[in-house]
Amino acid sequence: MPLTLFSSSSGTASQAKYFDIRLEDDYIVFRGNEHEAASTLLKGKVILCLSEPLHIKFLRLNLTGKSRVFVQVPISGGRRRSVREHNVFEKAWSFKDAGKGKMECLPAGNYEFPFDIILPGSLPESIEGLRDTWITYRFKGEIGRKYAKDIVVRKPLRIIRTLDPSALELSHAMSVENVWPNKIEYSISTPSKAIIFGTSVQVDFRIVPLLKGLVIGTISTQLVETHDFILNPDDPEALQVSHKSTKVIFNESYTLGEQDKSQDPDGAVEGFECCRIFNLPKSLSKCLQDTDTNGIKIRHKLKFRVQLQNPDGHTSELRAGLPVSIFISPNLPIDDNNNLIDQSSQSAQRAVHTMALQAPPLYGDHQFDQLYGSLDPSGYQTPGNESDPGTPFLSISRNISLDSLAVMTTSENRDVSPAALHTQLSNLHHNNSASVTPTSESADTALESSSQSPQRLSRGDSTAFVVAHAQRPPYASAYCTSPRWLSDDENIPSGVATPSSQISEVEHLSRVPSYATAVRLHAVTQCSYDLPDYRAAIAGGACTGPMPPPQRNRSPSPNRHLSFTERFNRPRFRFRDRNHTNGFTGRPDAARRPSMPEALSRVEWL
DSSP, X not given: OOOOOBOOSSTTSOOBSEEEEEESSSEEEEESOTTTOOOEXXXXXXXXXXXXXXXXXXXXXXXXXXXXXXXXXXXXXXXXXXXXXXXXXXXXXXXXXXXXXXXXXXXXXXXXXXXXXXXXXXXXXXXXXXXXXXXXXXXXXXXXXXXSOOEXXXXXXXXXXXXXXXXXXXXXXXXXXXXXXXXXXXXXXXXXXXXXTTSXXXXXXXXXXXXXXXXXXXXXXXXXXXXXXXXXXXXXXGGOOEEEEEXXXXXXXXXXXXXXXXXXXXXXXXXXXXXXXXXXXXXXXXXXXXXXXXXXEEEEXXXXXXXXXXXXXXXXXXXXXXXXXXXXXXXXOBOTTSBBSOOOHHHHHHHHHHHHHHSOOOGGGGTTSOOGGGSOGGGTSOOGGGSOOOXXXXXXXXXXXXXXXXXXXXXXXXXXXXXXXXXXXXXXXXXXXXXXXXXXXXXXXXXXXXXXXXXXXXXXXXXXXXXXXXXXXXXXXGGSOOHHHHHHGGGSOTXXXXXXXXXXXXXXXXXXXXXXXXXXXXXXXXXXXXXXXXXXXXXXXXXXXXXXXXXXXXXXXXXXXXXXXXHHHSOOOOOOOTTSSOTTTOOOGGGOOOOHXXXXXXXXXX
């Protein structure tokens, strides 16, 4: 704002050499509607320059937002004019106040009085450009003097409500497509519903005649602005006093030519296609932004008319419309006279480009982007030497990792070479297999003792047995925690060692020996006897002899000893008669353990 000099009418009165209001931002921007926009901080200073002492009563600053709605209501014999004015916002700052009937002398010099305020995002935006209806914000600085006229300075504040970058209007294309049966097929579209004030709007036309001899005439395009003013918007709709009016922003016509004809790949003419660009006015007095606040509602719509010359000589008219939304961009500032400061086409293109970068990308512009699956993943995969060692499953992690854990925790470089890891695993498997691999005799003894003292889990008809903890198979002890491991855990930092898991007895029985243990045992031979057939099962009694072996298997020698794996994995049945006693001697089942062929011949299906 230019320097303002103030002088009194009398030569003896004091003077203020410079008095002005400076804002850090010339305008306030709210992104989104009144319900989603965030608050904004407004900061500024009041500047006062005195060449000589000045006696004042007060120094104050006020910010006031005013709304005015003018409505013409038709009545019998004429129109009645109604006006409603009210303040939508008020804020006052008092920098100097001498008190009632007192004066304060300000020495000569330069003064700055800072101020700030948080403006809520629900404030209505500035609406300027209409003659009788508006919403404006004004700063008023005032210096009160006793025997002279007060010194007053004013400064407007513009509040802009623009679209949020995620608003659908920025990425939502508008189009109208239809078919006039046996006459014409048409499609009219705009790339985006939202249009920046002061720029241009692009419209794409596609018209295909369906009637032979139909001639496309003039295409007229209008941008219509609709005003809907409500005097009392807070009252019920039945009691509201409103007034509607329309205003044509531009009206342009275009005639299709030979250059607008479209062809298919075969060269046949399909219709007409053209693209038209219409420039918007650069002043708010000619075109306003879309808004709906405090009883002021402004909307815009594109209207199209296409003249059709029918073969029989009469003329038809095709009408269509597309709603659009005009908003003010902060990248195109507006001066105090409601005109764009920079009205060049380059500035308009920069504003459109900047807004396009903020908005989400259009789907149609990225249909041919490279897919993720077609990218070369060589540059994105993590190298093996840089990844951390994986934790083995369940309690095996203590079996594998604790032997070399002390070395890993003391090493600054966590990378483990394949050769070192292979050596550690080989030594570990060798030590475990040497300490836990049982002989055939010890395995038989362990199984005999476990079968004689089982632990019953249920007492139904089908009874399950598990080996007690003290009678666990020898190889299962490899997965238990040894005293050596417990002593090693004392030197391991907290959070490094993998805790041992509590595994149930059934889980120990279902474990499979390691490869190093399995290769040292005898080969597993399939059982030579099948289950009883249907007749033997429904008979309910004991069979007289074993079932004939299948042709593909060899019958084992009676004196052949079963291997450890065969003994451990052989099925366990409860052999009993209908009275739950031994079928031959009447003694309990635990008193006598039948052989495998005999047991299969006496199995009872419950």
